[in-house]
Amino acid sequence: MTSYKLVALDLDGTTLTEDKRISDETRYWIKRAMEAGVTVIFSTGRGMQTASIYWDDLQLEVPMVMLNGAEIWKGPGQLWERHYLSRQEIRNLHKLAVDAGAWFWGYSVESLTGAREWTEEMFERDWLKFGIRHDDLPTIAKLREDAAACGNLEITRSADINMEVTRQGVSKEYGVRKVCELLGIGMHEVMAIGDHHNDMLMIQAAGWGVAMGNAEEELKRAADAVTDTNEQDGVARAIQRYVFGLEPQPLTPDKTGTYQRGDARSIT
Structure with a gap:
């Protein structure tokens, strides 16, 4: 295991495929990270009106950063902060x-x-x-x-x-910093993953910033690493490599259609 205690995930273009799904492999590795004691949150430009279905889908009882940091939740039904435009x-x-x-x-x-x-x-x-x-x-x-x-x-x-x-001053980075305060951890213990300009400050401030393979070039240059695309389970690959220290391996379904972890290899 690495020292990252929190993984902050953008949704569109990152955690979600182009048809707005969370793939089986990404779902699997998010749950593996949570089971290992890593807090996995969304840090998204979406509001609760369109993001809550994914929160509910993964049954996450954790803080969330919505609306590029304008709304921060301690957990489901527990609003912490809102920041309004005049x-x-x-x-x-x-x-x-x-x-x-x-x-x-x-x-x-x-x-x-x-x-x-x-x-x-x-x-x-x-x-x-x-x-x-x-x-x-x-x-x-x-x-x-x-x-x-x-x-x-x-x-x-x-x-x-x-x-x-x-x-002014409200961004995904701001939101993730507030979550870190809530959890008693530092930004150096955060891995953040995103694909576009609204992820830039968060990627730069995190201990490990990861750009998706489909990210804009400016973000790729600013990131510490580039993973695969959202269509190729880039979030799952990043969690395997940087949280668990494993060489990414695909999941394979067994005879019942249940996905099992492949023979992941430790990175030495």
Whole structure:
């Protein structure tokens, strides 16, 4: 075993396959890590509205970092922190999106709301994260610049064609640091795995930062290591290698269809 006591996992493009599943092999190694005493958490841009199904699926009774750090949970049903954008900031971001003809969405306490459902009443809600998407790369780049000029905002992205906005200083790194405080461990004891720009600060701050094989090149350069893609069980491979010190081996189903661990070899 290594010294990592916490594994922080991004969801989309990392733990999840392209069809939004957790593969059998990834599921197996997450559970193996938990059984070995390693805390495995999600650190995701998703909110509870769309992430809780995976939390429930794996039956994890652990903290979670949601909405790029804007919402932190001690465990299921145990909210710890929320960090809100101001209502004026939401109006400013909404105007930027509408003026550019861009798709937009927001996570409030009450809902995940897209452009089609947005009404004037939405400006009276408390919003934790606001997202904008535009398929034209120069346009979305300009929108990021315009949002940054407003000040007091944390601006990142989970794809080249979008931007995700939280309150300044709120990020996945912030969320994972808070979880470390809760658990009484240091960031040097964390392995973090992700695939895009909103994982950058977390990857750089962790004791061991791992970029997925399908990650953007900038993140790969910043990471300590690069694992396989999300379609090729990159999370499972990273847990085998860096938590257990094993040469990654695939799982193979037995005659009943149950997956068994292959003959993993220790790395010497």
